[in-house]
Amino acid sequence: MKENDFYVGYLPKAPRSMSKWLKAVIAGLLLLPGFVALMVAGNQHRFAATNFEYGQLTELTGVVSLEPVPRLIVEAGRDQRGGVITKSVLLVNFGKSGVETIFRNLEKELGRPLTNFEFNLRGTLIYGEGKTVFELTDQEASVLGHKILDKAYVPVKTVALGEQSFEGEIIDPKCYFGVMKPGFGKVHRSCAIRCIAGGISPVMATKNENGEKQFILLLADKGKTKWPLISRLAGKPITIKGELKQVDDWLVLHYDDQLLYEAASFPIIPNESDKLAREPKLLAGPNALDANIVLCN
Amino acid sequence: MGHQYSAVLWNRQKKIYDLVLLAGVIVYLLVFIVVSQFLRPEITEETLIIRATGSLALLMLHIILAIGPLSRLNNRFLPLLYNRRHLGVSMFVIAAVHGVFSILQFHSLGNANPLVSVFSSNLQYNSLQEFPFQTLGFFALIIFFMMAATSHDFWLANLGPKFWKTMHMLVYVAYGLIIMHVMLGIVQSEPSVLLVTLLGAGFLLIAGLHLLAGFRESKSDVEKSPNQRGYILIGQVSEIPENAAVTVVTNGEKVAIFKYDGKVSAVSNVCKHQNGPLGEGKIIDGCITCPWHGYQYLPHDGCSPPPFTEKVATYDIILEGEKVYLNPKPYPEGTEGKPAIIKSTLNQDI
Numbered sequence: 246m247k248e249n250d251f252y253v254g255y256l257p258k259a260p261r262s263m264s265k266w267l268k269a270v271i272a273g274l275l276l277l278p279g280f281v282a283l284m285v286a287g288n289q290h291r292f293a294a295t296n297f298e299y300g301q302l303t304e305l306t307g308v309v310s311l312e313p314v315p316r317l318i319v320e321a322g323r324d325q326r327g328g329v330i331t332k333s334v335l336l337v338n339f340g341k342s343g344v345e346t347i348f349r350n351l352e353k354e355l356g357r358p359l360t361n362f363e364f365n366l367r368g369t370l371i372y373g374e375g376k377t378v379f380e381l382t383d384q385e386a387s388v389l390g391h392k393i394l395d396k397a398y399v400p401v402k403t404v405a406l407g408e409q410s411f412e413g414e415i416i417d418p419k420c421y422f423g424v425m426k427p428g429f430g431k432v433h434r435s436c437a438i439r440c441i442a443g444g445i446s447p448v449m450a451t452k453n454e455n456g457e458k459q460f461i462l463l464l465a466d467k468g469k470t471k472w473p474l475i476s477r478l479a480g481k482p483i484t485i486k487g488e489l490k491q492v493d494d495w496l497v498l499h500y501d502d503q504l505l506y507e508a509a510s511f512p513i514i515p516n517e518s519d520k521l522a523r524e525p526k527l528l529a530g531p532n533a534l535d536a537n538i539v540l541c542n
Numbered sequence: 543m544g545h546q547y548s549a550v551l552w553n554r555q556k557k558i559y560d561l562v563l564l565a566g567v568i569v570y571l572l573v574f575i576v577v578s579q580f581l582r583p584e585i586t587e588e589t590l591i592i593r594a595t596g597s598l599a600l601l602m603l604h605i606i607l608a609i610g611p612l613s614r615l616n617n618r619f620l621p622l623l624y625n626r627r628h629l630g631v632s633m634f635v636i637a638a639v640h641g642v643f644s645i646l647q648f649h650s651l652g653n654a655n656p657l658v659s660v661f662s663s664n665l666q667y668n669s670l671q672e673f674p675f676q677t678l679g680f681f682a683l684i685i686f687f688m689m690a691a692t693s694h695d696f697w698l699a700n701l702g703p704k705f706w707k708t709m710h711m712l713v714y715v716a717y718g719l720i721i722m723h724v725m726l727g728i729v730q731s732e733p734s735v736l737l738v739t740l741l742g743a744g745f746l747l748i749a750g751l752h753l754l755a756g757f758r759e760s761k762s763d764v765e766k767s768p769n770q771r772g773y774i775l776i777g778q779v780s781e782i783p784e785n786a787a788v789t790v791v792t793n794g795e796k797v798a799i800f801k802y803d804g805k806v807s808a809v810s811n812v813c814k815h816q817n818g819p820l821g822e823g824k825i826i827d828g829c830i831t832c833p834w835h836g837y838q839y840l841p842h843d844g845c846s847p848p849p850f851t852e853k854v855a856t857y858d859i860i861l862e863g864e865k866v867y868l869n870p871k872p873y874p875e876g877t878e879g880k881p882a883i884i885k886s887t888l889n890q891d892i
């Protein structure tokens with residue numbers, strides 16, 4: 246170091262002999278971030294081409310069914326013979342929670358099973374990969390109105406497909422089909438756990454024999470809670486076995502949750518936050534029970 | 543030095559430093575946003591913010607950690623050290639944006655307290671592959687918060703330099719936590735040779751620089767033992783650069799021996815501010831000036847000029863002809879010692 250090379254920060258100027266060097270250092274300190282940002286940003290995996298129409302409210306009309314999971318059945322078109330083609334739009338609440346309580350309460354208020362009504366709902370559309378999810382952004386206030394139907398709705402199609410086993414990942418459909426990117430995998434895992442524990446129906450994302458993406462609603466058969474500890478298994482590769490059914494346009498897998506937890510590689514024990522998860526309450530009153538029986542066939 | 547103190551608070555160099563810092567941050571965020579929007583147009587704003595700020599904070603952490611050994615290896619990096627505190631606080635702020643957005647995105651509006659959820663959602667603490675990586679970032683953020691909150695000299699004075707320094711050593715713990723946060727998080731999710739290479743290169747750079755600086759120091763820090771009279775031979779007067787110092791280690795203490803104004807004086811090498819190496823400083827306006835942030839001490843008594851009150855230990859110097867000897871027994875801090883007068887210079891002066 247030359248005599249006058251000594252840098253004293255509080256002096257107004259750095260020594261002259263250093264200014265060239267300092268300029269080079271400054272240039273380096275501006276190039277380095279640019280370079281690293283380019284590498285890291287460019288290295289991100291592709292995101293799904295799904296959508297969340299955040300801030301944009303849409304009105305949908307259809308029948309609400311809580312079986313197998315809360316969904317709005319809307320008319321998606323007509324087939325060649327003029328028959329109605331329906332689409333099940335999964336219903337989710339604002340935030341990381343489900344809508345079951347909203348509709349159970351509404352059903353109590355109306356005094357008849359929900360499937361006797363057509364509802365007008367306002368919320369935010371989430372869609373991608375051929376599936377649609379509807380967020381009741383204003384929660385209870387998202388139910389704008391209802392109209393009584395001549396005939397209660399019954400699933401168009403309920404086909405038993407036998408015992409089957411699937412390999413894939415348990416996802417929460419709200420995030421996966423558009424709200425978050427990525428809405429699956431390890432970085433998203435804790436969020437999927439929160440969403441499912443909060444009452445959003447778990448879905449298995451898997452592939453069929455042709456390697457095409459396939460989504461299956463998961464339903465615990467033996468558990469006391471409907472969205473129980475399966476949330477803990479979200480966001481990681483897993484194999485799950487159960488009775489497969491087709492209900493309208495969704496596949497549903499009824500799995501034995503006791504077996505599933507016993508087979509897990511780590512103890513699945515309920516904790517405080519699981520206790521908070523909403524437990525489905527069976528409806529009081531004969532009408533309601535009838536409806537449950539009919540729809541669960 | 544009175545007016546200089548206020549100048550230390552905010553002056554031209556510091557402004558330049560902060561401007562470069564701000565420009566660097568803007569360049570990073572801009573490039574990240576533009577590249578993401580262009581190559582990955584489906585990205586959500588939340589993911590963009592979380593990823594841009596997380597990765598920027600980590601880059602800044604690397605720079606922060608590299609500056610120390612770099613400036614020990616080469617004085618020319620000292621300007622980077624001078625205002626490293628602003629770099630550190632900015633890094634904390636950016637990391638906090640990342641942490642807060644992550645907690646909002648992944649844990650809020652659920653059935654559990656978001657902060658509890660960070661720890662209780664994924665409970666696979668027993669698995670490396672499934673480990674709840676967010677908790678690691680959380681603890682690192684707490685460390686950065688403590689460092690940022692106590693970065694002001696007020697805390698340095700109140701907590702004492704030892705405690706302060708020890709606490710700031712936690713930055714290495716935080717660095718380790720963040721590496722694992724990234725390895726067990728995004729790298730698990732989106733395995734990537736590039737990310738692992740960048741992280742590995744960063745780690746090797748930081749570890750290498752620290753080892754190199756430590757090695758250099760340990761070579762120059764060989765303990766010298768006293769002769770029969772109890773003195774340590776430092777060398778020839780001519781070997782000490784004018785208005786600068788040579789250093790020697792004795793009894794585990796490093797001593798800086800300065801030559802100035804035809805005199806030779808010795809003081810403890812350790813600056814009272816943040817343990818900066820006084821021996822790498824210079825005599826400016828008659829004062830030993832610390833290379834790190836410019837604290838000053840008078841060479842003959844180790845006292846900062848009024849109104850400052852910092853004091854370092856002083857030592858006796860004995861000159862025998864051209865030979866410089868140090869008495870390794872320190873005087874209490876701020877004690878006036880007798881500087882050795884260099885005769886030949888005196889003769890020249892007369």
Ligand code: HEM
Pocket residue numbers: 285426427432589592593594596597598599600603637638640641642644645648660676678679680681682683686720723724727728
């Ligand atoms: C409360 C504290 C924190 C939480 C909850 C948190 C959470 C997360 C999450 C969820 C991700 C994955 C995001 C994604 O890729 O989509 C992530 C990535 C990352 N975090 Fe953190 N983090 C925290 C603190 C920190 C801190 C203090 C730093 C660093 C200085 C940091 C650096 C990073 C980096 C470099 C990544 C990878 C960037 C990327 O995904 O491209 N994090 N963090």
Ligand code: FES
Pocket residue numbers: 813814815816817818819832833834835836837
């Ligand atoms: S360490 Fe800061 S001035 Fe010496």
